[in-house]
Amino acid sequence: MSNPTEVTRVNIFGREYTIRGAGxxxxxxxxxxxxxxxxRQMTDNATLASTTKVAIFAALNIADELxxxxxxxxxxxxxxxxxxxxxxxxxEQVLSEVSHSTLPSFSNDSNSSAMIEATAxxxxxxxxxxx
Numbered sequence: 746m747s748n749p750t751e752v753t754r755v756n757i758f759g760r761e762y763t764i765r766g767a768g769x770x771x772x773x774x775x776x777x778x779x780x781x782x783x784x785r786q787m788t789d790n791a792t793l794a795s796t797t798k799v800a801i802f803a804a805l806n807i808a809d810e811l812x813x814x815x816x817x818x819x820x821x822x823x824x825x826x827x828x829x830x831x832x833x834x835x836x837e838q839v840l841s842e843v844s845h846s847t848l849p850s851f852s853n854d855s856n857s858s859a860m861i862e863a864t865a866x867x868x869x870x871x872x873x874x875x876x
Contacts (some may be wrong), residue, residue: 753777758784758796783807 753770755762755777764773783803793799 757781758799779805 750765751770753764753773755764757777757780762777764777766773768776779797780803784799784805787793787799787802787806793802793814
């Protein structure tokens with residue numbers, strides 16, 4: 746950020762203005778040029794008698810651009826939030842599926858029960874062997 750007391754001279758619609766602001770002189774000059782361009786477009790499209798009317802119509806056009814950009818930004822933000830929620834849900838689903846598939850599955854059939862009992866008997870019998 747530049748020094749807030751920095752002064753920038755700009756020309757808007759044939760008049761010179763001194764702008765004091767926190768922005769860099771290049772940024773302030775760019776904005777002033779944009780406003781000047783918008784005001785000149787107003788006079789290209791219609792014959793307006795006063796500078797005040799030109800400025801008001803230019804301000805209305807700039808405000809319209811701002812509102813349109815804001816609406817597009819909000820739409821994009823909603824779309825991204827929806828997509829992120831969808832992706833997060835999908836990630837949770839896949840992680841849930843993976844964690845369930847890596848757990849050993851025990852069925853109630855007699856072979857599984859016999860295998861568990863045989864393992865338990867083998868562990869108990871080897872621990873009872875004197876050394």
